[in-house]
Amino acid sequence: MIHKIVEQVTNNIEKRSQETRQQYLNLMASMAQEKPTRGQLGCTNLAHVMASQTHDEKLIMKDTVSGLNVGIVTAYNDMLSAHQPYYRYPEMIKQHLYSHGLSAQVAGGVPAMCDGVTQGYAGMELSLFSRDTIALSTAVALSHQSFDSMVLLGICDKIVPGLLMGALRFGHLPALFIPAGPMATGISNSEKAQVRQQYVEGKIGDQELLESEVAAYHSPGTCTFYGTANSNQMLLEAMGLMLPGSAFEQPTSNVREEFNKQACEQIASNTQLSMLKQNKAIQLGHMVNAKSLVNAIVALLATGGSSNLTIHWIAIAKAAGYILTWQDMHDLSQVVPMICKVYPNGKADINAFHLVGGTAFVFNELLNAGLMHGDVLTISQKTFSQDILHSMRHWQNHYAKTLKQKMRDEILATYREPFDEKGGLTLLKGNLGQAIVKVSAVQHEHRVIKAPAKVFSDQLDVIDAFTNGELNHDVVVVLKGQGPKANGMPELHKLMPVLGSLQDHGFKVALLTDGRLSGASGKVLSAIHCVPEAAAKGMISRIVDGDVIHIDAVTGELNVLDVHLQERKSEFLAPVQKGVGRELFSVFRKHVTAADVGAISIDWEE
Incomplete structure (x- = not known):
């Protein structure tokens, strides 16, 4: 039945x-x-x-x-x-x-x-x-x-x-x-991820990283x-x-x-x-x-x-x-x-x-x-x-x-004795709109966070901030202007070794973005596909440094606390739209729908 x-x-x-x-x-x-x-x-x-x-x-x-x-x-x-x-x-x-x-x-x-x-490069857009x-x-x-x-x-x-x-x-x-x-099967995926994290922490160089990657993708x-x-x-x-x-x-x-x-x-x-x-x-x-x-x-x-x-x-x-x-x-x-x-x-x-x-x-x-x-x-x-x-x-x-x-x-587990009573994805809702969280690889102790926002409009700036020690505290990294209308909604998997390192060093950390993550992303709490996106004047575009963000993947909440977002202007750094063929896809960016309805650039009903 x-x-x-x-x-x-x-x-x-x-x-x-x-x-x-x-x-x-x-x-x-x-x-x-x-x-x-x-x-x-x-x-x-x-x-x-x-x-x-x-x-x-x-x-x-x-x-x-x-x-x-x-x-x-x-x-x-x-x-x-x-x-x-x-x-x-x-x-x-x-x-x-x-x-x-x-x-x-x-x-x-x-x-x-x-x-x-x-x-992590322009072609991803x-x-x-x-x-x-x-x-x-x-x-x-x-x-x-x-x-x-x-x-x-x-x-x-x-x-x-x-x-x-x-x-x-x-x-x-x-x-x-x-x-x-x-x-x-090559080297284990967990070993590959560990090497990547060592690389962003400066513990190994390019040659060691390349050898690890070649052993994984071989x-x-x-x-x-x-x-x-x-x-x-x-x-x-x-x-x-x-x-x-x-x-x-x-x-x-x-x-x-x-x-x-x-x-x-x-x-x-x-x-x-x-x-x-x-x-x-x-x-x-x-x-x-x-x-x-x-x-x-x-x-x-x-x-x-x-x-x-x-x-x-x-x-x-x-x-x-x-x-x-x-x-x-x-x-x-x-x-x-x-x-x-x-x-x-x-x-x-x-x-x-x-x-x-x-x-x-x-x-x-x-x-x-x-x-x-x-x-x-x-x-x-x-x-x-x-x-x-x-x-x-x-x-x-x-x-x-x-x-x-x-x-x-x-x-593998049975449905009677599963690894988790609920499925691997969940929907968040709140005053910031809607977002998706992949919880399947996030440990239960990392599924809830209240922490100040650190706001970016480019993932490379996040990596620079990490390298400079600016993220060594409890933080919700807010990366806006990454939705389909803004720049084609690139995957942001390059951030995972950085955020994973912060988490492993004892900080409470999460990502909030209108962009996407790789299907291989895992252990860091990440509220992604946030709609409405920044380019559609969504509330994510009004977050500033220091705003306290509450993400709860257990109760399904996504909120910024104690501020009046409606009174702020929508702001984010407009991405570059040219080079590596990106200019050819302007018609897609203009007509694409929101992520929650498929991010579709084709009009089926015309």
Whole structure:
């Protein structure tokens, strides 16, 4: 039986979204009537589509009644370790699909930037906007109207949300994601974080830091901590948009190769079924529904996943005609327990998580607790409950023999005896507006603070103040002017070693910002995504040095004490908007919505 709060939140989403969801479904129905789309193309247009194909592939594509063609949208580049394995995926997909009588083409590539590279630099101000750019690029790729289904290749931070947002505008077609998996384990994430902290404290130099980082990020595959990239994979699996159990198999494993083959067989089957029977249930636009969205958020909360997804999944819901809110997430967090500890929420990495049961264990526990919708239809043409049974058997066959119970107990918990009674994210409200806190890695003694503000408009100034000893006291670092309208809402992960050092030296410390943090951020209390942002004249823009800030992640309070903010002017240092391509994105900054409604630069309703 489904938990009453989960059912209530799901019903609330459906009720408030009735009009917008129906508009979306009407649009998808009108697009579905044009299938098979290639049959609507003129001869010259169709010849362009087929020109580069082999003779046998052309025979399939000429058959515009029963010949099926799959569009591949790829985020491959070989600068991102997570996406480098995609290099040969299109050829593999084409070969497997051809053996089932289908053709396939790379419809297009989408940009894929790495936050780990741009962290703390000007390029990071393009990061959030790259999500909507990816959505637009996905739409451009699929706008050739030559495809009967979609295969989406993407893993990391803004890339999965962007691909899914774009693909949902072609939601009359079946689709699936094929992951590539995490890199092998290097040095531990906790050791890496310790070295970073030693560096900002001046105890080691550049060479020692570089050697540590290279030992952590050392081969193709996703970074091994549980940040935004791996949170994306967790949520896609929870929504049934990839094969169960496939998210965290390493790129070079034999099991990964078998998963890839199965994924190709599945998209072939789904494409054929969609074409022959007009089965709406396996079309992407019907698979992404209120129940699958709630399943995704429950998985995020139960595993202590990335705070970035509190923005991205609202945008994804919007693309499918749904209105998802921070309040929905908060309400779910009150009843969804934390049953997973992966760095930064624990010592283990994502490879260890996968070995001890991974997604199969987590989803099975949540289903048994009535916290996920088991009747959601997945890309396997089965229910989510059936998928998890299959995933549990897969784990038993491949990993159960090597299980170390002590390691499992450190990483996974049951819903009856969780690591924490509540989920890993919570919503703050007060006279400063709203903000999100990721509490999963914050120790209970650090979840409440009352301390004077030290106000900044540039994260590099925070680092300078730390270096100069100006922050050696109880402090709430207020970093304003970092929202989407101001400068694209960059991640501020570079502050974590600084603030972590202050906390380790016995000071009470917190961060308050209208910017974002990396999905890997953890132990310091951080009220982020503050809305309204400074550039929208939010109250955060009126805070000055010395104001006493009260942040309480237990009761959900966010207030400045004993001052009349309304009587002050809105002030913050306007950021530089040019250089490193930032000037090209001025239209995004002008039109972007607030963080709590997805920080979206695209007008779906126009």
